[in-house]
Amino acid sequence: GAAATAFLSKSFSSFDGVWRTANGNSSPVPSAPNVDFTGNNVATVFLGQRPTGGYGISVSSITVSGNTLNVSTTSPRPGLIQTQVLTSPWVSVRVEGNYSRLVVKDSSGTTLAEASN
Numbered sequence: 001g002a003a004a005t006a007f008l009s010k011s012f013s014s015f016d017g018v019w020r021t022a023n024g025n026s027s028p029v030p031s032a033p034n035v036d037f038t039g040n041n042v043a044t045v046f047l048g049q050r051p052t053g054g055y056g057i058s059v060s061s062i063t064v065s066g067n068t069l070n071v072s073t074t075s076p077r078p079g080l081i082q083t084q085v086l087t088s089p090w091v092s093v094r095v096e097g098n099y100s101r102l103v104v105k106d107s108s109g110t111t112l113a114e115a116s117n
Helices: 013-024
Strands: 003-009 040-046 058-065 066-075 090-096 100-106 111-116
Touching: 003 013, 003 100, 013 040, 013 090, 040 066, 040 100, 040 111, 058 090, 066 090
Parallel strands: 003 111, 066 100
Antiparallel strands: 003 040, 040 090, 058 066, 100 111
């Protein structure tokens, strides 16, 4: 599958572009939720394309190190019954503060993706 990607949005227009990409299969494509970006950023993580259904992604913890936002994710293993469909699980989370770098790691501490602005 494709590699994971991450986006750190500091404005509504930036977040709206990411949101429209994430919801590209919908018709019509919905606008992003109205997030207050005063003192907030939005971190979005795409797990990357997977060959079957049953994959998901969730945020297990968020830590801050200077200007870096560290997001740890968990991806449950697919169950025994799988649909043969390409999926691309993703999650967006609003975080307090303004950051210049986003680092996303899986449950074993391996870096999945990074983003900078």
